[in-house]
Amino acid sequence: MRQTLKFTRRHFLASAGAAGVVAGSGLAMPSISRAQSRPSFTHGVQSGDVDTSSGMAWVRADRPSHVDFEWATTESFKNARKLHPLTAMPESDFAVKRLLEGLPSDQDIFWRAVATDLTDVNGVSEPITGRFRTAPASRRSVKFTWSGDTVGQGWGIDESRGGMKAYGTMAKHQPDFFLHSGDTIYADGPLKESVDLKDGTVWKNIVTPEKSKVAETLDEYRGQWKYNLLDKNVRDLYASVPVFYQWDDHEVLNNWSSSKDLSADDRYTVKDIELLAARAARAYHEMTSIRYAPQEPGRVYRKIAYGPLVDVFFLDMRSYRGPNNDGMASALSPAAQMMGPEQIAWLKRELVNSNATWKVIAADMPLGLIVWDDFANAKGVEAVANGDNGPAKGRELEFADLLRFIKSAGVKNTVWLTADVHYTAAHHYSPDRAQFQDFEPFWEFVSGPIHAGTFGPNGLDMTFGPEVRFIKAPTEEQGQNLPPSAGLQFFGIVEVDGATEQMTVRLMDADDNELWSTTLDPQQSI
Known part of the structure; x- marks a missing residue:
């Protein structure tokens, strides 16, 4: 049977799309940043096509940006794995999606993205967070x-x-x-x-x-x-x-x-x-x-x-x-x-x-x-x-x-x-x-x-x-x-x-x- 999570769905949804814990994650914001120049994510997050070891992650930025992704098996993002950034450009309407690979089976996966303005390295977005559970390798329901x-x-x-x-x-x-x-x-x-x-x-x-x-x-x-x-x-x-x-x-x-x-x-x-x-x-x-x-x-x-x-x-x-x-x-x-x-x-x-x-x-x-x-x-x-x-x-x-x-x-x-x-x-x-x-x-x-x-x-x-x-x-x-x-x-x-x-x-x-x-x-x- 599906395992009970240690946090509530309401707790998670309240944090999804809002600022997350960034200390020690590799995606921390610089100490100097002009709020008005920061990129933002415009339409929430999507995950998809999940199997036992991988799944898709999707976001859309509001401007040309480098988008960093990372994933972890805990909501705190302890020991998170950071991935090479993708570039959100007008050619794709600033939408980007990445395949998260090498995931453990039957595991809650927390992923998040941070966008950095291509014209301003100090323009860094708040992180946005998604979650999914990988498919089981065993016969769970x-x-x-x-x-x-x-x-x-x-x-x-x-x-x-x-x-x-x-x-x-x-x-x-x-x-x-x-x-x-x-x-x-x-x-x-x-x-x-x-x-x-x-x-x-x-x-x-x-x-x-x-x-x-x-x-x-x-x-x-x-x-x-x-x-x-x-x-x-x-x-x-x-x-x-x-x-x-x-x-x-x-x-x-x-x-x-x-x-x-x-x-x-x-x-x-x-x-x-x-x-x-x-x-x-x-x-x-x-x-x-x-x-x-x-x-x-x-x-x-x-x-x-x-x-x-x-x-x-x-x-x-x-x-x-x-x-x-x-x-x-x-x-x-x-x-x-x-x-x-x-x-x-x-x-x-x-x-x-x-x-x-x-x-x-x-x-x-x-x-x-x-x-x-x-x-x-x-x-x-x-x-x-x-x-x-x-x-x-x-x-x-x-x-x-x-x-x-x-x-x-x-x-x-x-x-x-x-x-x-x-x-x-x-x-x-x-x-x-x-x-x-x-x-x-x-x-x-x-x-x-x-x-x-x-x-x-x-x-x-x-x-x-x-x-x-x-x-x-x-x-x-x-x-x-x-x-x-x-x-x-x-x-x-x-x-x-x-x-x-x-x-x-x-x-x-x-x-x-x-x-x-x-x-x-x-x-x-x-």
Whole structure:
């Protein structure tokens, strides 16, 4: 089980981002320093992609600076290890992130950063502090949360309503990490200062220049990320819980693929979808704690090994897809693909090589729920399912092949986690109900939004035989695009017991009510 810390979470969060103990740390401030000339850190801290021996650390300075990092296994930073400084420059919007390596497993790691003005060696910032726990090398219990969809459909930070409250609710559970399943920002979702609600009250957004229009420039995409970090709930969670990021469409714009046509969208002066996607991807990697993949800088799909009980496989169902179309292709081709042959080959290889009890497949879109590109006219396949309830076609072909491989290779204990559809549900897939039947039964759990409009429910396609075991979504009477104040904001908790290796999945709401849960027994590999 997770060890109890000797200090309280409140104590740590009060010190995170404030002045820390600097004596003897190697990061002490000079005796002469003009306060007004000191650099500062503007958007808190982020940690991410933590495994048994390493993790990412992220900060953003307010000017060109040398940024020194150090880490220790105690809050006092006794015997801290200082690392070579990085340089925060305008080219990266003064954001820097560093991989902390050589860490002990299953250990609380405290890290901090100090910025020194490049033009004034006496201009030294106050230290800023983050914390995370490395993954265990032994079979201790693991707990993490997941959700998706942040600041969508016009619902931003209303401080009078507590801001992004669901982030604060997740933090109370002290998870080992938070898996953000995509739509981490809404670059195509401008905010208004106020929105009149059906109950007669007014939703009041904080609005920044970047959030007052759709993002087109690199700085506007960066501004979407900086907006989310204005929220205290988000900053507090990120100060002590590492975030494992993936992306979907709204990091660029709604339902983007190579077929996206912006010619009639007057909001955009930039009509080139590939240019917008490139700017969005750069901002995404600059402003988050995701690792860089040396073989493909900018790659999102990856595996994080979180000890002997859990491997997390992050899919990228957006970057390599063909155009959104009717989804009825009878043979797999570049036009019908969603993940692409290289990513599929990587996933098969990594699943076979995984020794973890549970293989968590983090998908940014659901398998069996029908999601239309043109929602009003039910046209164009945006996700996997094509809505015909028949044999696998179009994008379903990739997943039929993957599910067949998982069965034939004897890969056990796969669980799919996703978001995207803005409600929460539990789906059980079985060949007994399916048109395509060459696979083993599995579960898919849906959660979100974490802070966005609530929609749904979506229809199910029976190609892979999904069955709804639980659902919480707006009723017909409630309507669609419900504000966060309506109470239908969701996240999930996954707990794997170190002794029994059982996985318990709980679907939660922002008020910390448990809506539904199930406990899964692990199957033994042959």
